[in-house]
Amino acid sequence: MTLSGDYETVIGLEVHVELKTASKIFCSCSTSFGAEPNTQVCPICSGFPGMLPVLNHKVVDYAIKVGLALNCEIAEFCKFDRKNYFYPDLPKAFQISQYDLPICKNGYLDIDINGDKRRIRITRIHMEEDAGKLVHQGDITTTPFSLVDLNRSGVPLLEIVSEPDMRSGAEARAYMEKLRSILLFTGVSDCKMQEGSLRCDANVSVRPRGQRELGVKTEIKNMNSFRAVEKAIDYEAKRQMEALEYGEEIIQETRTWDEEKQVTRSMRSKEEAHDYRYFPEPDLPPLKITPEWIEEIQASLPEMPDQARGRLMEQYGLSEYDASIITQSPDYLAFFDECLRNYSNAKTVANWMMGELSRLLNQNNMEISECLVKPEDLIKLLGLIDNGTISGKMAKTVFEEMFAGGKKPELIIKEKGMEQISDEGTLKAVIEEVVANNQKVLQDYKNGKKKAFGFFVGQVMKATKGQADPSAVNKLLRERLDK
Amino acid sequence: MELYELTLHELKDLLKKKEVSSKEVVKSFFSRIKKIDNKVKAFVTLCEEEALEKACECDQQQEYDGIAGIPYGLKDIICTRGVKTTCCSKILENFIPPYDATVARKLKEKKGILAGKLNMDEFAMGSSTENSAFFPTRNPWDLERVPGGSSGGSAAAVAAGEVPFALGTDTGGSIRQPASFCGVVGLKPTYGRVSRWGVVAFASSLDQVGVFSRDVRDCALVMNIVSGHDPMDSTSVDIEVPDYESFLTGNIKGLKVAYPREYFQQGVDEKIRETVKKALHKFEDLGAVVEEVTLPHSEYALPAYYLIAPAEASANLARYDGVRYGFRDFEADNVVQMFSKTRAAGFGDEVKRRIMLGTYALSSGYYDAYYLKALKVRRLISRDFNEVFKDFDVIVGPTTPTTAFKLGEQSDPLQLYMNDILTVPINMAGLPGISIPCGFVEGLPVGMQIIGRPFDEGTLLQAAYSYEQNTDYHTVKPVLGVE
Numbered sequence: 001m002t003l004s005g006d007y008e009t010v011i012g013l014e015v016h017v018e019l020k021t022a023s024k025i026f027c028s029c030s031t032s033f034g035a036e037p038n039t040q041v042c043p044i045c046s047g048f049p050g051m052l053p054v055l056n057h058k059v060v061d062y063a064i065k066v067g068l069a070l071n072c073e074i075a076e077f078c079k080f081d082r083k084n085y086f087y088p089d090l091p092k093a094f095q096i097s098q099y100d101l102p103i104c105k106n107g108y109l110d111i112d113i114n115g116d117k118r119r120i121r122i123t124r125i126h127m128e129e130d131a132g133k134l135v136h137q138g139d140i141t142t143t144p145f146s147l148v149d150l151n152r153s154g155v156p157l158l159e160i161v162s163e164p165d166m167r168s169g170a171e172a173r174a175y176m177e178k179l180r181s182i183l184l185f186t187g188v189s190d191c192k193m194q195e196g197s198l199r200c201d202a203n204v205s206v207r208p209r210g211q212r213e214l215g216v217k218t219e220i221k222n223m224n225s226f227r228a229v230e231k232a233i234d235y236e237a238k239r240q241m242e243a244l245e246y247g248e249e250i251i252q253e254t255r256t257w258d259e260e261k262q263v264t265r266s267m268r269s270k271e272e273a274h275d276y277r278y279f280p281e282p283d284l285p286p287l288k289i290t291p292e293w294i295e296e297i298q299a300s301l302p303e304m305p306d307q308a309r310g311r312l313m314e315q316y317g318l319s320e321y322d323a324s325i326i327t328q329s330p331d332y333l334a335f336f337d338e339c340l341r342n343y344s345n346a347k348t349v350a351n352w353m354m355g356e357l358s359r360l361l362n363q364n365n366m367e368i369s370e371c372l373v374k375p376e377d378l379i380k381l382l383g384l385i386d387n388g389t390i391s392g393k394m395a396k397t398v399f400e401e402m403f404a405g406g407k408k409p410e411l412i413i414k415e416k417g418m419e420q421i422s423d424e425g426t427l428k429a430v431i432e433e434v435v436a437n438n439q440k441v442l443q444d445y446k447n448g449k450k451k452a453f454g455f456f457v458g459q460v461m462k463a464t465k466g467q468a469d470p471s472a473v474n475k476l477l478r479e480r481l482d483k
Numbered sequence: 484m485e486l487y488e489l490t491l492h493e494l495k496d497l498l499k500k501k502e503v504s505s506k507e508v509v510k511s512f513f514s515r516i517k518k519i520d521n522k523v524k525a526f527v528t529l530c531e532e533e534a535l536e537k538a539c540e541c542d543q544q545q546e547y548d549g550i551a552g553i554p555y556g557l558k559d560i561i562c563t564r565g566v567k568t569t570c571c572s573k574i575l576e577n578f579i580p581p582y583d584a585t586v587a588r589k590l591k592e593k594k595g596i597l598a599g600k601l602n603m604d605e606f607a608m609g610s611s612t613e614n615s616a617f618f619p620t621r622n623p624w625d626l627e628r629v630p631g632g633s634s635g636g637s638a639a640a641v642a643a644g645e646v647p648f649a650l651g652t653d654t655g656g657s658i659r660q661p662a663s664f665c666g667v668v669g670l671k672p673t674y675g676r677v678s679r680w681g682v683v684a685f686a687s688s689l690d691q692v693g694v695f696s697r698d699v700r701d702c703a704l705v706m707n708i709v710s711g712h713d714p715m716d717s718t719s720v721d722i723e724v725p726d727y728e729s730f731l732t733g734n735i736k737g738l739k740v741a742y743p744r745e746y747f748q749q750g751v752d753e754k755i756r757e758t759v760k761k762a763l764h765k766f767e768d769l770g771a772v773v774e775e776v777t778l779p780h781s782e783y784a785l786p787a788y789y790l791i792a793p794a795e796a797s798a799n800l801a802r803y804d805g806v807r808y809g810f811r812d813f814e815a816d817n818v819v820q821m822f823s824k825t826r827a828a829g830f831g832d833e834v835k836r837r838i839m840l841g842t843y844a845l846s847s848g849y850y851d852a853y854y855l856k857a858l859k860v861r862r863l864i865s866r867d868f869n870e871v872f873k874d875f876d877v878i879v880g881p882t883t884p885t886t887a888f889k890l891g892e893q894s895d896p897l898q899l900y901m902n903d904i905l906t907v908p909i910n911m912a913g914l915p916g917i918s919i920p921c922g923f924v925e926g927l928p929v930g931m932q933i934i935g936r937p938f939d940e941g942t943l944l945q946a947a948y949s950y951e952q953n954t955d956y957h958t959v960k961p962v963l964g965v966e
Binding site for chain 2: 043048053054082094278279283285
């Protein structure tokens with residue numbers, strides 16, 4: 001339908017990040033992903049009687065790190081609280097979280113939207129423990145029982161809450177992408193949305209443009225990719241606008257994104273919402289964070305994406321766009337920097353990374369860290385183009401093979417006999433043969449039909465299976481035909 | 484004289500001098516238990532076989548020191564590896580912990596011998612041990628009467644000579660009140676002095692493990708073992724533990740003793756007031772300076788306690804949901820029903836009452852008026868004590884407003900709650916308190932409570948010991964009619 005009114009979408013995001021500390025937040029169990037169910041559990045993280053939490057201080061280090069990277073104030077004093085609710089995957093029937101005194105608040109991050117910079121404010125960041133998960137054998141609707149896996153119970157999480165500063169699905173996606181890259185640079189998380197180490201809920205409302213007060217919001221859950229974040233928010237905003245057009249009221253509720261049908265569906269209304277009955281966790285003393293502690297973390301903070309982007313633009317003259325693609329993750333940037341140690345043409349490296357390399361990584365759903373092509377292999381390949389051993393076009397074929405099997409470029413070229421033929425003697429012999437077999441065309445050329453030159457080039461390339469050095473062929477053909 | 488009639492330190496000396504064996508000691512206590520526990524009903528689990536094995540080990544090694552080779556009992560809220568720990572609740576009726584509580588481990592390491600687990604009010608909620616899901620314990624001084632609670636089994640077992648000492652827990656008086664009713668020594672240490680790890684939580688900010696014994700020296704000996712910082716309990720405090728026995732000098736000349744006006748008012752039985760006043764004269768005779776003081780916020784302690792303790796309990800007891808261990812109602816059709824049916828059938832009335840009270844106090848809209856207000860009252864109560872401790876070393880008063888009442892006599896919960904009126908303020912302020920025998924009213928023991936500064940259990944024991952050595956109430960034993 002066409003909307004008669006002019007609406008504005010207002011979005012705030014609540015992001016959960018799993019921290020990759022070696023052990024859980026309140027016990028010494030491992031946090032590694034993918035282990036057999038209930039093999040990384042102990043009486044503490046499975047909520048046995050009489051068990052007490054002991055805070056893993058690495059979690060605090062990581063929270064401070066993220067807080068600093070997101071320009072937050074770090075609290076001198078914070079505490080933990082209990083968030084009470086019953087669910088089979090929550091062993092204590094309360095989650096240890098932070099309620100009114102979170103560790104970080106009042107930060108921001110900047111995003112680029114079509115060349116415009118937008119600052120998205122961050123309300124707060126707090127520490128909490130993850131719950132376990134329910135596993136169902138077969139179809140969830142028909143299986144007679146649920147299984148509980150507590151491996152994830154007690155894995156440390158940060159919840160990062162933004163202000164309602166985003167105005168479209170695209171902005172929300174840009175925020176998520178930027179947040180992910182910052183988190184990756186701090187090294188605190190893998191940020192894999194598929195594995196659930198990065199999760200996002202969106203609060204979405206719409207209002208007539210120009211209106212100050214916010215409209216009634218809905219909370220969207222179950223968005224498992226950046227694309228889903230964008231799609232779900234845009235869908236939900238449109239749904240709300242259409243409802244308003246029809247004179248309907250927006251109901252405050254929680255909705256779930258249905259990836260298959262590409263729609264949001266109602267999960268529960270505000271009336272059904274939990275009363276979490278937060279109160280201070282009596283088993284953990286309040287946490288004092290000294291200026292020295294913050295300074296220590298500050299000093300350990302690596303280069304952040306925005307800084308790196310500036311450096312690439314300044315040092316190598318990359319465009320802002322190229323530089324921001326290269327700085328999407330620390331592994332990507334490290335690949336680039338490693339290439340540039342022994343190869344000087346930054347633009348060429350950037351083009352290959354953003355072109356062939358990205359294409360193949362995406363195609364195979366791989367991370368750059370899993371890539372078999374190492375920086376030294378890429379620059380070797382670029383060197384072989386530069387010295388005329390292979391053509392740029394052939395290099396792409398070689399690169400695909402490098403990517404697939406991890407072979408060195410020289411080896412591939414040798415095995416396939418792909419070296420460029422630039423030896424004059426060899427080329428002259430081929431030219432003689434081509435000319436001898438095409439006397440009529442030679443005659444035409446001599447009679448002024450200059451276009452026939454291209455025909456001879458083509459025949460030489462065909463005879464050498466494309467391996468002839470084109471510039472040498474040009475030169476030698478001209479000498480032969482014009483003599 | 485039988486071995487079971489001796490104190491811990493007397494047994495220790497006999498063992499050291501090799502006049503008796505651990506096996507003889509253990510056998511003596513078990514024959515006593517067999518003879519009288521069908522009347523007293525202090526034990527819910529007996530560990531006779533293991534106890535005799537341990538005794539033989541001790542006798543082989545011939546290393547008698549401290550509690551080595553001497554039996555003891557544990558309140559059934561203290562987790563014991565491989566031995567049922569039920570909290571005297573149906574919901575944990577068959578629960579066998581895979582771990583020892585820190586205090587249980589410490590006693591085990593000193594080669595003490597666990598005789599069995601002792602009856603209590605379900606989840607330590609009660610003042611008479613009538614709330615045990617299994618059976619009530621009887622007061623050895625009058626089997627028609629209650630032993631007090633919630634650690635009634637511990638107090639009765641020590642009073643009846645079934646064990647020389649026992650551990651209990653005290654959240655609002657659960658050690659001192661039964662000690663008073665049963666005419667034994669009962670010490671609740673400073674909050675943070677003894678580890679709570681492995682002790683099933685009732686109200687985490689108030690719970691503390693403590694000692695029941697027949698005299699003050701035994702109490703000091705056991706305190707030497709169980710006290711101290713535990714890295715697994717973040718609320719245990721890292722303050723050096725003195726040798727408590729070294730405080731037993733018998734000298735209290737110049738000790739400044741305060742008695743609060745509020746603890747000698749209406750609501751406290753007149754004969755008890757007189758008995759304790761007499762004890763105060765004894766302190767004066769021994770060279771102490773005794774003066775009246777005021778603790779003006781005393782009357783608010785009980786209502787504030789009955790908000791804070793149930794609030795914490797409502798969260799602490801939420802984990803008993805039938806999912807991972809303990810009782811489960813298998814008749815449920817879905818998970819919510821499983822939770823509610825399990826908890827409806829697994830918990831007794833008093834536990835349910837307190838869970839509901841606490842849930843209500845924490846509910847949104849009521850939190851500020853109830854829970855938060857109670858926290859403020861708690862601070863005022865602490866301040867009252869701090870003021871007095873500026874000028875005085877200990878505070879002395881009655882432990883309970885009445886002597887032991889008859890089973891079934893106090894059926895109104897509010898009436899039962901009044902039993903804690905003199906002990907609850909001490910938990911609210913986190914202070915140490917000891918109850919020692921100071922006389923009899925109509926043949927029933929009266930307890931005197933001595934309250935000390937935080938972590939000053941030493942002075943408390945010093946005062947208690949001097950009084951005890953100059954009186955003989957602690958030597959009078961109940962007659963059970965079976966000797």
